[in-house]
Amino acid sequence: MKINNPVLPGFNADPSIIRVDDTYYIANSTFEWFPGVRLHESKDLVHWNLLPSPLSTTELLNMKGNPASGGIWAPDLSYSDGQFWLVYTDVKVTEGAFKDMTNYLTTAKDINGPWSSPIRLNGVGFDASLFHDEDGRKYLVQQTWDHREYKHPFNGITLTEYDVSTKKLKPETARTIYYGTKVKLVEGPHIYQKDGYYYLFAAQGGTVFTHQEVVARSTSLDADSFATEPGEVFLTNFDTPDLEIQKQGHGALVSTPGGEWYYASLSSRPWNHDNESAYDPRGWSTLGRETSIQKVEWDDEGWPRIVGGHGGQVEVDAPKDAIITDAPLDHSRHDDFDDDVLDNDWNTLRVPFNAEMGSTGSGNLRLVGKNSLASTFDVSLVASRWQAFNFDAETKVKFNPFSYQQMAGLTNFYNDKHWSWIFVTFDENKGRVIEVAENNRGNYTSYLKEDAISIPANIEAVYFRTKVRKQTYTYEYSFDGKEWKEVPVKLDAAVLSDDYVLQTYGGFFTGAFVGLAAVDYAGYDEPAEFDYFDYKEL
Template identity: 70%
Template sequence: MKIQNPVLPGFNSDPSMIRVDDTYYIATSTFEWFPGVRIHASQDLVHWNLVTNVLDRVELLDMKGNPSSGGIWAPDLSYHDGKFWLIYTDVKITDGSFKDMKNYLTTAEKIDGPWSDPIFVNGVGFDASLFHDENGKKYLVQQTWDHREYRHPFNGITLTEFDVKTMQLMPATARTIWEGTPVKLVEGPHIYQINGQYYLFAAEGGTIFTHQEVVARSNNLDANSFQTEPDGPFLTNFDTPSTYLQKQGHGSLVNTPGGEWYYASLTARPWNHATESATDPRGWSTLGRETSIQKVEWDAQGWPRVVGGHGGTTFVDAPKDAIETKAPTDHSQHDEFTENHLDLNWNTLRVPFTDKMGSVGQGSLQLIGQGSLANPYDLSLIARRWQAFYFDATTKVKFTPYSYQAMAGLTNYYNHSHWSWIFITKNDAGQSVIEVAENKGGLRNGQYTSYLQDAAIVIPENTEYVWFKSQNRKTYYTYQYSFDGENWFDTGVKLDAAILSDDYVVQEYGGFFTGAYIGLAAVDYAGYHSTATFDFFDYQELGDVQVAPDQYTFAASEERQFD
């Protein structure tokens, strides 16, 4: 078998990978999307299944009002003392000199819970991980935040002993064990105890195209005791601009039962418009930061090296002792809303799906209109990740708006300031109409554009349902509509997909860590709670991601695709 990267396509970043017996688990960041922390499982490192979302209740996570790309940063999953331990960070500020983060700990005997009520740990810095020393001690390892304008904000890696009796940190034991390299922006630390030495893996360079993973080691955990790996970095694509995988870095190490080693890291697959340079801009990562896995070997001096070079490869040999895992061939989804709960693939923003947003079950989803798609407090939206460059998404909606302030439809969404949608609303003549609108950069909360305006499509009288479709074609996407589900009409609006990418958003906003979503939404900012009924949602990938190693297409080769 071959591992084909990325193993977790679409927004699945900052992977924390562990092995418990013969099963591997990966926990990934979720930022402002609820529930928090996705867990995937595999027994071969090739095929992965989404098995649970950990932070699925308000007691564990309440992000109401959090900024876009705040919330859950870089969770750390570990297994020790017969149970799973999860450290997670809730970041309350993304722009400016402060982050105001809170680190929490929750535990469970089984991966699917129940997970314990959270224990507040500290707010020293984000990307915290829990190290279980062979001598029985436990330590919190974390990036350290410094708000002072005359210091670099990423102020080294701090180690603090954790008292398992009180389940609290011992602040007097805190010390900086490594300050990083001149690349700066040191974060995402994990410590491993291997052959009698402590190995520290950490990310640097920022989670953009300068990203990298660096390794340091020490015989002890004293202050400033770690020495950096020579001939590094361990993993980066900064100097491999043409490779299919980019931005690799932040991640974690695991060994197999047979003694092989693998490293899971975030990655991205940018593309370029035909009119752009292949290197500047390096590209647009509309699928966000994904997860890749590289094989690791150890050199004669005991340093880890990525097999194939520090740029990594798209296809990687699976473990010799891999147990083949059954998993879907792609991430297509068809939902007729028959269950009284949302599918694992659905997310809401900041808070769980409640009666205030609507209801689900018995063949329909009801969304009660609340705030606009720019609202970080009250928003009726459910959405799922883009997990392929080419897909179609379709829905069927019934909605009777009373004015232009009431809207419901299908949205492609990145954050509060970067999104578009096709929706039903009412024009000034009192007619129900179809409009297409986009919100994109230029202002703090984006610049809103109505594309059809006075030419909005009038819905025929006595029409009960309208069907909407989004056709996504890597560099662009379009919206279609139908009044019978069979005869489709194009709106004539062609939108640039780059606007829904990390790389576009970073130009204007400090939080750029998620990826594009497709979803369903209802808005009634006048406060009259207009309700939309969705009969189904269908997301069908068009086959560009899953390609056998002996059947290379350009989209799955070692070279980037420049459209």
């Protein structure tokens, strides 16, 4: 059996992997998307099933107003003392000199919850993880942020003891244990114990094409005591541009019951336009940062090495003791909205799906029109990840706007500045019409304008479909669900990629979503009713 990378396709960044008995768990970042932290489980490291997200209430997470790519950064999942421990960061500022954030801790006896009320830890830096020492002590290990313009903002890895009895950190114990290498941007730390050493795994170089993972070790947890692994770096694709997977680095280590070792890392699969070099630009990552798994061996000096070299492999040997896990082969799905709660594949922006946003059940998703898709506050949008380069997504919507300030339809969405959609709206001369529009770096374009498609008076609901074909995507409509007409607008999928967003914005950490949305910035809460949603990977 082989691990085929990425094992978690689509936006599943910053994996934290653990094993409890014979089951592996991965926790991933979710940034501004709600619920917070994405969880998967497997018994073979090959096939993975989605679990309920732990941060599903506003008590545990409230991101209203958070900037795009703020929110949940690099959660850390661990298991000790008969329970799961989850450390997570809520980042409130993504650009500029400051990274205002709060690190929290929650625990649960069962991976499916319930999860305890959050314990506020600190705001020293992001990417915090909890290390459970063999002597029973616990430490928070984290990137350290320095706002001073005359210093480098990534000021090493700080370790601070956590007091279980008081549920507080002991700041007097804080010390910097590692400053990284000249690559800089050291972050994403995790500590492991093996053969008398503490091993520190940390990311460097930023989560772009220069990304890498470095390993250091020490016999103590004293300040500045960790020495970097000699020779080639542990994991990077900086010098392997032809490999299908790129950007590997930030991640976590896990052992199997039989004593094999694996490393789960973020990665991406960039593509290029036909008229571009495949080296510069190296590509456009519309599926965001995904999770890949590499096999690890230990050399004669006790240092970990990636099997096949530091670039990793697309196809990796699965564990010898793997227990075959039943999981879907692709992520195609159909939702008739029969349940009164949204399934685990749906996400909302910054806050949970609630009565103000809409309702679901009895074969209908009702979304109440709120702010525009350019807002970071009250947005009526439910969406799920692009998890394949080629797919069709389809819906049926009933909407009766009386103002051009009211819109409802099908969207492809990256963040508040980068999205497009096909939607029903109102035109003063034509009445109900269909329009296609795009927001590109905050610049809004209506593509049909005076040629907006009139909806016949006898048509109650309209069908919408998007066809995503890796480099480009289009929109279609139908009045009967059988005869489809393509809107003559072909959009560049690169606009919905991490790499494109990075050119103008520091928060570029998520990936493209497809979803359903309703807007009424007039403030009259005009509702839209969606009959179904169908997502089919090709």
